[in-house]
Amino acid sequence: MKKKSIILLFSFIGGITLLLILLGLNLDKSENEKQNGITNQYDISSQNTIAYVNYKDGKPSLMLYNKEKDINAEAFSLDSSRMILDPSFSYDGSLLSFISTNKQQDEDTAFKTTIHILDLSTKQVTDAFTENELITETEFSPVDDTLYYLRAGTFQNYSPIASKRPHDLDVWSFNPAEGEHKQITDLKSYSMHSLQLSPGENSVFIQMDDDQGADTPEETFEVKQRIFEIPIDNPDSMKIAGDPDRKMDVFDFTFSPDGDTMIFQSISNSDEGGTYEYELYKMDVDSGEEAQLTHLGEYTDRPVFSADGDRVYFMVDKRFAKGSPEYHLYSVKLNGKEIEKIELPLSED
Numbered sequence: 001m002k003k004k005s006i007i008l009l010f011s012f013i014g015g016i017t018l019l020l021i022l023l024g025l026n027l028d029k030s031e032n033e034k035q036n037g038i039t040n041q042y043d044i045s046s047q048n049t050i051a052y053v054n055y056k057d058g059k060p061s062l063m064l065y066n067k068e069k070d071i072n073a074e075a076f077s078l079d080s081s082r083m084i085l086d087p088s089f090s091y092d093g094s095l096l097s098f099i100s101t102n103k104q105q106d107e108d109t110a111f112k113t114t115i116h117i118l119d120l121s122t123k124q125v126t127d128a129f130t131e132n133e134l135i136t137e138t139e140f141s142p143v144d145d146t147l148y149y150l151r152a153g154t155f156q157n158y159s160p161i162a163s164k165r166p167h168d169l170d171v172w173s174f175n176p177a178e179g180e181h182k183q184i185t186d187l188k189s190y191s192m193h194s195l196q197l198s199p200g201e202n203s204v205f206i207q208m209d210d211d212q213g214a215d216t217p218e219e220t221f222e223v224k225q226r227i228f229e230i231p232i233d234n235p236d237s238m239k240i241a242g243d244p245d246r247k248m249d250v251f252d253f254t255f256s257p258d259g260d261t262m263i264f265q266s267i268s269n270s271d272e273g274g275t276y277e278y279e280l281y282k283m284d285v286d287s288g289e290e291a292q293l294t295h296l297g298e299y300t301d302r303p304v305f306s307a308d309g310d311r312v313y314f315m316v317d318k319r320f321a322k323g324s325p326e327y328h329l330y331s332v333k334l335n336g337k338e339i340e341k342i343e344l345p346l347s348e349d
Contacts, residue, residue, distance in 0.1 A: 033058035033080050038344055040315040040327050041085055045093035046307040049120075051075070052329075053084045054346055060084040062098060062118070065344055072345050075118055076125050090140040094120055097128070097138045097147060115147065115174070128176055136169070137195045147174045148184070148204060150192050171195065171204050171230065185235050194227075194252050199259050203229050205241060207253060225249040227264065243288060251278070252302055256309045260285055261334070263293065263303040263312050275321045280314060282334065293336050301327075310334065313342070 035055040042052035049066040058080030064073050078084065078100055085099040096118040102111060113135045115128040134152040141148065153168030169192035171184040189208045196205040210226040227250055230238040242250065242262070253264035261282055268279040280293040280300050293312065294300050299320035304313045311331045319326040329342040 035080075038327050038329075038346070040302050040317070040325070041087060042302065042304070042313075042315070042329065043087045043089050043096070044304050044306065044313055045089040045096075045120075046091065047093045048307055049089075049093065050329075050342070050344065051087040051089065051096055051098075052344055053087065054344075056346070062087060063345070073123075074347070075123065076116065086137045088138050088140060090145075091142045095140065095145075096120060097140065099135055099138060101134060115149065117176075129174060129179075129181075137193070139195045139197055141173075141201050142197055142199055143201050145176050146201075147176070148172070148195060148197060149174065150195055150206075153188060167191070169208075171206065171235075184232060185230060185238075191225075194254070196253070196255060198229075201232070203231050205229050205253075205255075207251060210240065210244075225251060227253055227262075241285075242283060243290075254303045254305060254312075255285075256305050257307065258309060261309075263305070265300060265303065268292065268295075278320075280312065280332075282312075291336075293334075294332060294339075295336070296339075306331070 035058045037055060039053045039055065042050060044050050047066065048068070049064055049071060052063050052065070054061050054063050060078050060083050061074045062076040062084055064071055064075050076084070076098070081103055082100050083103050085101065087096055087098040089096050098116050098118070099113060100116060101113040111132055111134050112130065113133060114130045115135065115138060116125050117128050118125050128147060131151070135149050136152060137150045139148045140146070149172050150169050151172050153170070167190055168188040170187055170189070171192075173182045173184055174180070175182070184204065187208075190211070192206050192208045194205075194207040197203070198205070205227060207225060207227050209223045211223045224246070226244070227241045228238050229241045248266050248270055251265040253262055255262055262285055263280055263282050265278055266281055267276045269277045277297050278299045278301065279295065280303055281290055282293045283290045294314070296316065299317040301315045301317060305311070306313065311333055313329060313331045315327045316330055317325045317327055329344055330339055331342060332339045
């Protein structure tokens with residue numbers, strides 16, 4: 001009886017050990033496989049087709065959706081070790097660029113970033129180029145097939161309390177016909193986002209820190225995030241677009257198709273304390289006059305104009321400051337009325 005009890009005890013211990021091992025394996029593998037749902041990475045074509053990124057069990061898919069044209073298709077997918085960033089339509093809507101890169105990003109990981117091009121007429125995906133550097137955004141030229149992109153020189157944390165992020169960023173261009181890369185800026189910026197081009201491809205616009213002349217820690221702490229216009233042929237003569245003395249930072253932004261209106265993201269409740277609320281604002285480019293566009297009291301992100309310039313699309317993170325993000329797509333008219341939620345399919349079904 002004693003021998004039988006010992007056998008049962010060891011069997012029980014063995015079973016528990018096996019269960020813990022299996023649970024451990026599941027936890028170990030699941031970091032890349034936990035991600036599910038829609039991200040804030042999307043764009044809208046001149047035909048109002050929405051390209052967006054959806055994850056299922058950690059695997060990213062590039063989805064295309066146009067309710068009026070009965071389009072609901074997965075255009076591209078990758079395994080759970082990779083991620084898809086920044087889908088960006090060409091101005092005529094015939095091509096879509098997007099980025100694939102490592103999910104695991106640190107100084108010890110060899111970066112491999114590929115810029116892909118989807119031909120909307122053939123549904124074929126080709127690789128424009130691959131770099132052993134981190135590329136964060138792309139944007140088509142409005143006049144030809146040239147691609148502009150943001151490339152980081154390093155991925156690290158500059159402060160012990162900060163997470164690792166891409167730094168030393170600059171604007172580059174790629175001519176697919178010649179296979180040539182050209183560096184546009186030599187800023188090595190701490191951060192750089194929201195790459196946009198002027199309608200005539202005379203300038204690029206980016207959002208970054210206004211840190212010129214900030215030499216002391218106190219001056220660096222007071223640095224604001226602004227939007228800059230950089231002439232492509234004379235990048236040293238860049239200037240701030242909008243109010244250079246605006247008290248609050250300016251984040252994501254976009255321009256209307258005619259270039260007359262800018263939509264940007266900023267904090268709306270900085271004086272109230274508590275969790276910041278990020279809203280969209282509109283600005284008349286000529287006069288600089290601003291007005292708040294959304295009043296949701298949440299986190300609005302990634303503004304994109306419709307093809308006719310009548311509506312602005314944007315993402316809302318319903319779980320901002322509460323954990324993993326939960327993004328939903330909305331649109332609003334330029335007068336701030338008629339807010340609509342757009343239901344994006346999670347699959348082709």
